Amino acid sequence: MCTTCGCGVGEARVEGKDLPEAESSLGSGSTRSLRQSQEVGRSPSEMRYSALDPAGRQAPQPASGPRPAHAHRHAADGSGHWHAPAQVRQHEHGHDHMHGEAPQHADEHAIHPAGGNAAAATSRSRLLQIEEDILSANDAFAAANRQRCVERGIFALNLVSSPGSGKTTLLCRTIEALRETLAIAVIEGDQQTSRDAERIRATGVRAVQINTGKGCHLDAHMVGHAIDELSPPDDSLLLIENVGNLVCPAAFDLGEAHKVVILSVTEGDDKPLKYPGMFHAASLMLLNKIDLLPYVAFDVEQAVAFARRVNPALQVIPLSAATGEGFAAWLDWLGAGCRAQQTDKRETIAALRRRIGELEAQLSASARA
Amino acid sequence: MHEMSLAMSVVELVENAARAGNYRRISTVWLEIGQLSAVEPEAMRFCFAAATRGTLAEGAQLQIIEVNGQGLCFNCQQTVPLAALYDPCPACGGYPVQPTGGTEMRVKELEVE
Numbered sequence: 074m075c076t077t078c079g080c081g082v083g084e085a086r087v088e089g090k091d092l093p094e095a096e097s098s099l100g101s102g103s104t105r106s107l108r109q110s111q112e113v114g115r116s117p118s119e120m121r122y123s124a125l126d127p128a129g130r131q132a133p134q135p136a137s138g139p140r141p142a143h144a145h146r147h148a149a150d151g152s153g154h155w156h157a158p159a160q161v162r163q164h165e166h167g168h169d170h171m172h173g174e175a176p177q178h179a180d181e182h183a184i185h186p187a188g189g190n191a192a193a194a195t196s197r198s199r200l201l202q203i204e205e206d207i208l209s210a211n212d213a214f215a216a217a218n219r220q221r222c223v224e225r226g227i228f229a230l231n232l233v234s235s236p237g238s239g240k241t242t243l244l245c246r247t248i249e250a251l252r253e254t255l256a257i258a259v260i261e262g263d264q265q266t267s268r269d270a271e272r273i274r275a276t277g278v279r280a281v282q283i284n285t286g287k288g289c290h291l292d293a294h295m296v297g298h299a300i301d302e303l304s305p306p307d308d309s310l311l312l313i314e315n316v317g318n319l320v321c322p323a324a325f326d327l328g329e330a331h332k333v334v335i336l337s338v339t340e341g342d343d344k345p346l347k348y349p350g351m352f353h354a355a356s357l358m359l360l361n362k363i364d365l366l367p368y369v370a371f372d373v374e375q376a377v378a379f380a381r382r383v384n385p386a387l388q389v390i391p392l393s394a395a396t397g398e399g400f401a402a403w404l405d406w407l408g409a410g411c412r413a414q415q416t417d418k419r420e421t422i423a424a425l426r427r428r429i430g431e432l433e434a435q436l437s438a439s440a441r442a
Numbered sequence: 443m444h445e446m447s448l449a450m451s452v453v454e455l456v457e458n459a460a461r462a463g464n465y466r467r468i469s470t471v472w473l474e475i476g477q478l479s480a481v482e483p484e485a486m487r488f489c490f491a492a493a494t495r496g497t498l499a500e501g502a503q504l505q506i507i508e509v510n511g512q513g514l515c516f517n518c519q520q521t522v523p524l525a526a527l528y529d530p531c532p533a534c535g536g537y538p539v540q541p542t543g544g545t546e547m548r549v550k551e552l553e554v555e
Contacts, residue, residue: 198555
């Protein structure tokens with residue numbers, strides 16, 4: 074569910090296929106938890122029974138469905154933790170001190186026979202510090218997507234705007250200009266239909282359609298599945314066209330390198346002030362449909378000033394996806410972003426190779442010693 | 443009415459934390475809500491009661507720690523109180539004011555049994 078407007082995302086589909094049931098969306102976890110907890114609530118003694126094997130050791134969690142094992146990688150200073158991307162899924166939990174407490178808790182139960190006095194266990198209360206951001210589940214998926222793109226030199230952009238700003242036309246023209254020199258893949262987000270993905274495929278590049286169903290934005294989990302489906306090649310450009318909405322997509326990190334907001338001159342020039350969140354989150358604003366400026370009352374300078382009031386670092390490129398005016402600056406920006414991402418990947422690989430060389434040298438030196 | 447979905451995310455977070463330690467009931471939840479986070483504490487209280495129904499947190503007390511908005515004005519370089527995001531600086535009237543506090547939207551702590 075969207076934590077900004079409260080819409081549902083339980084019907085999300087990637088290329089017409091449901092996401093795996095156990096993890097169909099970030100939001101559906103709430104429904105699932107609710108169901109589980111009702112089962113647990115009916116019979117606390119059963120829960121305690123199933124939580125312990127006869128030896129009193131902690132057994133798999135009760136009535137909570139299959140829980141994937143999860144890997145942790147702790148930072149050297151012990152703070153924070155990282156989940157393996159494939160295993161993040163719905164599983165969320167607090168911090169290391171809680172892991173430490175679990176065995177002790179199992180012992181507490183071990184002294185109460187199953188089906189015994191439930192009240193004895195409830196008299197023990199304790200405080201758990203979790204300090205978890207309400208959007209943390211999405212952010213974990215986004216971090217995994219970002220890492221994947223960085224490792225492969227993929228320059229990923231999240232294109233956001235109101236409906237009808239010309240995102241898909243802009244994408245088609247961009248693809249036509251770049252496809253000879255750059256591998257491009259596209260993720261299309263819409264509530265319904267695969268019309269946009271079909272328009273993109275007609276240009277000859279790979280595109281995956283995500284239908285969000287009741288949802289008003291893409292989230293990092295859906296995008297992770299779409300990346301699986303697309304498997305964009307190394308050093309490619311990944312364009313993610315978000316659902317047309319200037320509110321909710323601002324809050325959901327997808328793991329992109331940048332958000333690019335598209336404002337067309339047929340909209341009001343005060344939109345950056347009315348929907349500041351999106352203009353604040355973006356790195357670049359494309360001012361589209363400038364070929365229509367003679368026919369509309371849109372003040373370009375005013376719009377740019379309003380946008381920079383909420384985001385002083387915002388870059389702006391005026392262009393027209395219909396005529397191609399201003400496109401050279403946009404293509405240059407894309408080219409520079411792709412090259413920077415590819416250079417980062419090469420430097421990371423070179424650093425890893427150097428490190429392997431050093432370690433091998435150390436190893437052979439210690440073997441000789 | 444986004445407080446409803448926020449409340450459901452909170453319930454999901456606290457239930458997962460409680461389950462990880464095999465706790466059976468959540469009796470109190472502490473939230474840190476910044477003044478600039480666009481959450482109305484009263485609406486959150488109302489929704490929390492509804493969202494916890496039938497969960498481990500049913501009947502739990504909700505404690506909201508409100509954090510005042512604060513920002514750094516790029517114009518006059520002062521740290522100033524900030525009532526709303528993207529407002530002009532209350533000291534000099536300039537723009538922009540970078541929020542430095544009060545954007546929190548966090549589950550801080552819970553009491554479990």
